[in-house]
Amino acid sequence: MSEILDRICFNCSNFFTDVNDVGSNFGVCIKDEAFEEYLDEILENSDFSLCIDLYKEKRFDGDCDVCADYEEIEF
Numbered sequence: 325m326s327e328i329l330d331r332i333c334f335n336c337s338n339f340f341t342d343v344n345d346v347g348s349n350f351g352v353c354i355k356d357e358a359f360e361e362y363l364d365e366i367l368e369n370s371d372f373s374l375c376i377d378l379y380k381e382k383r384f385d386g387d388c389d390v391c392a393d394y395e396e397i398e399f
Contacts (some may be wrong), residue, residue, distance in 0.1 A: 332390060353391075
């Protein structure tokens with residue numbers, strides 16, 4: 325049974341959340357070029373520790389309208 329998700333950033337496969345924001349709607353879009361040099365660490369270990377200040381600067385509430393890069397998350 326597949327569920328239809330709201331088209332919000334939080335439901336995008338490019339939206340990632342730091343462990344300290346789990347349970348909130350806050351996170352970042354890893355399509356943001358600012359995260360490019362940290363992508364391997366983020367994707368492999370779900371770890372923003374190498375760029376936590378950047379994460380804090382760029383984080384936003386994922387309950388917002390999507391952009392052209394939206395890709396629905398798959399379960």
